Amino acid sequence: MGASTKRAVSGGLSEAQGVSEDSLRLYRTMLLIRHFEESVRRLAAAGETPGLVHLCSGQEATNVGVVLALAEGDYIASHHRGHGHCIAKGTPIDLLLAEILGKAPGICGGRSGSMHVVDLPRRNLGTNGIVGGGIPLAAGAALAARARGTGEVAVCFFGDGALNQGLLHECMNMAAIWSLPVIFVCENNGYGEFTAMEDVTAGPSINARGEVFGIPSVTVDGMNVRAVRAATLDALARARAGQGPSFLVCNTWRYGGHHAGDKQDYKDDEETKRWQALDPLITFAKTLVAEKRATEDELALIEEEVARQVKEAVAFARAAPQPALETLELHVHG
Amino acid sequence: MAEMITFREGVLEALFEEMRADPSVILMGEDVGAAGGVFQQTKGLFEEFGARRIIDTPISESGAFGMAIGAAMAGMRPVFEVMFGDFMTLCMDQLVNQAAKVRYMSNGAATVPLVLRTTMGVGAGLGPQHSQGFHAWAAHVPGLKIVVPSDAADARVLMKAAIRDDDPVLFFEDRLLYAAKAQARDADESLPLGRGRILRAGRDVTLIAIGRMVGVARAAAEELAREGIEAEIVDPRSLVPLDEALLLDSVKRTHRALVMDAAPLRYGVTGEVAAVLSEKAFDWLDAPVGRLGAVDTPVPISRSLESFVCPTPARVAAAVRKMM
Numbered sequence: 001m002g003a004s005t006k007r008a009v010s011g012g013l014s015e016a017q018g019v020s021e022d023s024l025r026l027y028r029t030m031l032l033i034r035h036f037e038e039s040v041r042r043l044a045a046a047g048e049t050p051g052l053v054h055l056c057s058g059q060e061a062t063n064v065g066v067v068l069a070l071a072e073g074d075y076i077a078s079h080h081r082g083h084g085h086c087i088a089k090g091t092p093i094d095l096l097l098a099e100i101l102g103k104a105p106g107i108c109g110g111r112s113g114s115m116h117v118v119d120l121p122r123r124n125l126g127t128n129g130i131v132g133g134g135i136p137l138a139a140g141a142a143l144a145a146r147a148r149g150t151g152e153v154a155v156c157f158f159g160d161g162a163l164n165q166g167l168l169h170e171c172m173n174m175a176a177i178w179s180l181p182v183i184f185v186c187e188n189n190g191y192g193e194f195t196a197m198e199d200v201t202a203g204p205s206i207n208a209r210g211e212v213f214g215i216p217s218v219t220v221d222g223m224n225v226r227a228v229r230a231a232t233l234d235a236l237a238r239a240r241a242g243q244g245p246s247f248l249v250c251n252t253w254r255y256g257g258h259h260a261g262d263k264q265d266y267k268d269d270e271e272t273k274r275w276q277a278l279d280p281l282i283t284f285a286k287t288l289v290a291e292k293r294a295t296e297d298e299l300a301l302i303e304e305e306v307a308r309q310v311k312e313a314v315a316f317a318r319a320a321p322q323p324a325l326e327t328l329e330l331h332v333h334g
Numbered sequence: 335m336a337e338m339i340t341f342r343e344g345v346l347e348a349l350f351e352e353m354r355a356d357p358s359v360i361l362m363g364e365d366v367g368a369a370g371g372v373f374q375q376t377k378g379l380f381e382e383f384g385a386r387r388i389i390d391t392p393i394s395e396s397g398a399f400g401m402a403i404g405a406a407m408a409g410m411r412p413v414f415e416v417m418f419g420d421f422m423t424l425c426m427d428q429l430v431n432q433a434a435k436v437r438y439m440s441n442g443a444a445t446v447p448l449v450l451r452t453t454m455g456v457g458a459g460l461g462p463q464h465s466q467g468f469h470a471w472a473a474h475v476p477g478l479k480i481v482v483p484s485d486a487a488d489a490r491v492l493m494k495a496a497i498r499d500d501d502p503v504l505f506f507e508d509r510l511l512y513a514a515k516a517q518a519r520d521a522d523e524s525l526p527l528g529r530g531r532i533l534r535a536g537r538d539v540t541l542i543a544i545g546r547m548v549g550v551a552r553a554a555a556e557e558l559a560r561e562g563i564e565a566e567i568v569d570p571r572s573l574v575p576l577d578e579a580l581l582l583d584s585v586k587r588t589h590r591a592l593v594m595d596a597a598p599l600r601y602g603v604t605g606e607v608a609a610v611l612s613e614k615a616f617d618w619l620d621a622p623v624g625r626l627g628a629v630d631t632p633v634p635i636s637r638s639l640e641s642f643v644c645p646t647p648a649r650v651a652a653a654v655r656k657m658m
Contacts, residue, residue: 178389
């Protein structure tokens with residue numbers, strides 16, 4: 001199976017479906033994620049982040065294209081490369097960064113860090129340290145929505161590494177037999193840890209993993225925020241109409257390797273250059289200018305504003321205190 | 335006078351009552367729907383509550399249990415049935431890495447109000463992969479609560495308490511108790527988890543027993559009484575939270591304790607309880623705290639071999655005599 005960027009789904013569907021797109025919001029959110037992640041990378045290099053952090057620079061279009069298409073009440077479950085999902089779902093970046101640094105005002109009180117951010121008030125079932133761990137959580141939230149008849153949809157994000165977890169296949173099967181309102185989103189960045197997806201993944205295509213359960217499965221250009229958004233809106237429409245799950249395979253790229261500090265000796269430079277030419281921010285900025293939705297100067301102003309926000313978040317998180325010792329044993333049980 | 339109910343009926347009544355009272359309670363598991371459960375333990379629920387609340391899952395313990403966790407995080411109160419406790423191993427990642435940690439990881443903002451209900455029991459000739467009780471294993475994981483009822487009346491009220499609890503609760507049912515009867519208590523009675531009870535008063539030794547071992551302790555106590563040794567029987571009912579105060583109070587009066595469990599002895603429940611008593615009641619003890627558990631082997635299928643696996647009344651009585 002190749003990790004090529006097939007453009008099976010074109011952009012612009014959103015407008016056709018009567019859902020207005022706030023292009024600048026898409027752009028701003030992607031930019032916020034990129035600046036945030038680059039700051040985390042610097043903090044990690046300086047030894048300020050406890051544990052491992054996994055950055056999603058390069059994958060902003062899949063994060064934002066999916067999450068900004070959702071309603072506030074819809075659920076997401078994320079994975080270990082999940083800062084972008086949290087930001088897109090609305091977790092304030094200062095509280096998120098404080099959490100990543102394990103500080104008291106962190107969104108989880110400094111006990112969860114990068115890989116275990118749970119923000120249930122924003123319907124985020126959490127980033128997850130177990131590969132594929134978020135998949136049943138999202139499917140279960142969809143089961144709850146179905147049982148209640150309240151109409152929410154749940155999205156589970158996972159990487160190509162999770163394609164080979166049995167959990168995914170169990171949950172796809174159950175989502176299909178029960179027509180659950182869940183969207184399976186594979187962010188295929190070509191590598192599971194340091195191993196190329198092709199080397200460990202059998203079968204004719206990634207889509208086939210969903211098709212075998214009768215789940216509508218599409219390959220999406222994961223570097224194109226509009227393509228991701230359009231595919232998500234299709235899947236949401238199906239889910240809300242009671243037509244069950246969908247599977248989106250978003251081909252994308254992780255700039256920073258597996259974890260912050262990964263030297264990425266396993267990638268070849270040509271491959272990296274090819275993907276960098278598809279950078280979701282650069283290409284979308286060009287589109288916005290070409291469509292006269294913004295001038296280059298206006299986009300530069302947005303970037304200035306975003307950079308300032310992230311700088312403030314970094315200052316806040318670095319200055320924040322460690323959690324008090326008295327909190328260690330809180331919230332094990334109710 | 336309240337009616338006599340079986341253990342199986344006790345749990346089932348609790349499910350009916352809690353499901354009628356709270357629409358967020360759902361039941362998930364293999365064959366729990368129209369089939370009524372492989373042990374007839376869910377009979378009638380499907381007819382009353384329908385397929386949206388009584389959910390027959392495929393044989394996918396890991397994924398289905400993970401979905402129960404997600405449903406719990408999204409506002410439901412699932413009761414998830416694992417047909418044989420042995421199959422809990424297939425749920426362990428979900429149980430340990432997700433369910434147990436959500437409250438802690440979310441700093442208290444998210445909870446997982448679910449019950450994992452499962453069966454166990456040595457003595458039915460079911461062999462190495464259909465007899466195990468993993469209550470001690472689960473009790474080692476911070477964030478989980480562990481309930482092991484010993485009779486029908488307790489099974490009913492403890493299941494109600496487990497469903498109402500906001501944390502993940504593991505509810506271990508010994509299949510060999512399923513047909514045993516007890517007098518039901520008032521319909522609306524429930525109790526918080528972590529409250530044990532004294533089942534027999536005695537001055538000479540405290541027998542601490544859970545689940546089916548309570549019956550073994552009773553038989554041993556009768557035998558010992560004929561010899562003039564009066565045993566007190568304490569059933570903690572839940573291992574997490576553990577009613578330490580009740581156990582310590584009893585031991586401080588009797589000055590001797592024997593802890594019993596039907597699961598393997600090594601690194602098990604008995605060791606933990608014995609350590610608590612030794613640390614907190616040392617000055618009151620007239621003998622080292624005794625322990626009896628299952629032999630540290632897989633459970634053999636042979637009836638004659640299997641009958642030697644768990645503590646028996648004779649072995650309990652013999653252990654007590656040695657302590658006197």
